[in-house]
Amino acid sequence: MSKSSSNPLQAPAKGRICIRPYRDSDSEPIRALFVDAFGTGKGSILRAALKGQLADKLSMCLYTIGSISLCSQAIHLSTRYSSHKDQDNYNVLIYLGQAMLLAALATLLNRAYKVYLAVMKFIQLGLDGDMLDIGEHYCWRSLQFDNSDSSKENERRKNGYWVAELIQEDGSSIIVGGTGIDVTTTRNEPSSAELRRMVVSPLCRRRGVGAQLIEVALNHARKHNIPSVYINTSVHQHSALSLYEKYGWVRLKDFWYLGSMHVTTLKLDLKNSGT
Ligand SMILES: CC(C)(COP(=O)(O)OP(=O)(O)OC[C@H]1O[C@@H](n2cnc3c(N)ncnc32)[C@H](O)[C@@H]1OP(=O)(O)O)[C@@H](O)C(=O)NCCC(=O)NCCS
Numbered sequence: 001m002s003k004s005s006s007n008p009l010q011a012p013a014k015g016r017i018c019i020r021p022y023r024d025s026d027s028e029p030i031r032a033l034f035v036d037a038f039g040t041g042k043g044s045i046l047r048a049a050l051k052g053q054l055a056d057k058l059s060m061c062l063y064t065i066g067s068i069s070l071c072s073q074a075i076h077l078s079t080r081y082s083s084h085k086d087q088d089n090y091n092v093l094i095y096l097g098q099a100m101l102l103a104a105l106a107t108l109l110n111r112a113y114k115v116y117l118a119v120m121k122f123i124q125l126g127l128d129g130d131m132l133d134i135g136e137h138y139c140w141r142s143l144q145f146d147n148s149d150s151s152k153e154n155e156r157r158k159n160g161y162w163v164a165e166l167i168q169e170d171g172s173s174i175i176v177g178g179t180g181i182d183v184t185t186t187r188n189e190p191s192s193a194e195l196r197r198m199v200v201s202p203l204c205r206r207r208g209v210g211a212q213l214i215e216v217a218l219n220h221a222r223k224h225n226i227p228s229v230y231i232n233t234s235v236h237q238h239s240a241l242s243l244y245e246k247y248g249w250v251r252l253k254d255f256w257y258l259g260s261m262h263v264t265t266l267k268l269d270l271k272n273s274g275t
Helices: 024-038 045-054 057-078 084-128 134-138 141-145 151-158 209-223 238-246
Strands: 016-021 160-167 173-182 193-200 228-234 250-257 261-269
Touching (some): 016 209, 024 173, 024 193, 084 261, 134 141, 134 160, 134 173, 160 209, 209 228, 209 238
Antiparallel strands (some): 016 160, 173 193
16 A cells, blocks of 8 residues: 655655546645645746746836936946036936836835735635635535535536646655646636646656646546636746647636736637647
C-alpha cells in the first residue's frame, strides 16, 4: 500500500505520474497547491500578474514621468544659477517634478496592491467555496444517496475532480497537481462546464502533467455530452494560456476581475474540435 506524503511543494521531481479521481485525503495537498500556484509561489498567477502589470502601457508612462522628474532633479543639483530669481523659478519646476515622481510611485504601488488584494480575495473565495469540500462540490458525495430529482443538483453529477499523483520508486506517493470540471458556474449555458483550479506543483512542471490532467477532464466532458468547456485565467499567465491554446481553446473576451486583475475567458467547443 502506498504511503502519501502531504507536502506537494516539496515533491521530488522523480517518479511515475498517475492521474486518478479525487479522494477526500487529497484535500490538504490540493488546497496547498492551489494557494501556492495562485498566490505567492513560483510561476503563480499573482507573480505573473504583477510582472505583467509592471510592463503594461500605464506603467511605462509612469516610469517615463519618474525618469523625467529624476533627470530634472539631477540637472538642478548640477546647475549654478546666475541669479536668485532664476533659482526660484527653477525650484517651482523641481517641486512639481518631485510631486510627479511621488504620484507615479504611489500609482505603481497602489496598482500592485490592488492586484494583490484581488488575487487574495480570489483565493479566499476558492478556499471557502468549491475548494472547501472538493468531494462535495466536484464529486457530489452527498448526492450519491439523494434520489430527489432537482435538475440543478442532478447537473452537478457531471462535475469531476482529478489529481496527479507522483509515485516514487519506494512506493510512496505525493499529490502534485489537480483540476476540476464544474457545470455550476456556466449559468448562461447550463449544459456547458468550466475547467477550474488547474495546478501543477512547481517541481513537476513541464513534464506533461498539466496536459494529462486536461486530457482526463476532456474525456470526462465528452462522456457527459458537455458541448463546450470554458476557462478563466489571467492574461499574463502565459504558460497556462499556451497549454490551453494547444488543446484548441480560443480566447473569447477579456474582463477586469475586481477592477484590477486582467482576466480572459477561453472556450473549447468540444462538438467541433478534434481534441
Ligand atoms: C499552467 C500549468 C498547469 C502547466 O502545467 P505543466 O504540467 O507544466 O504543463 P505541461 O508540461 O503539460 O505542458 C503542456 C504545454 O503547456 C505549455 N506550457 C506549459 N508550461 C509552459 C511555460 N512555462 N511556458 C510556455 N509554455 C508552457 C506548452 O505548450 C507545453 O507543451 P510543450 O511542453 O510541448 O511545449 C502549470 O504551469 C501551473 O500550475 N501554473 C500555475 C497555476 C496556473 O497558472 N494555473 C492555471 C490557472 S487557470
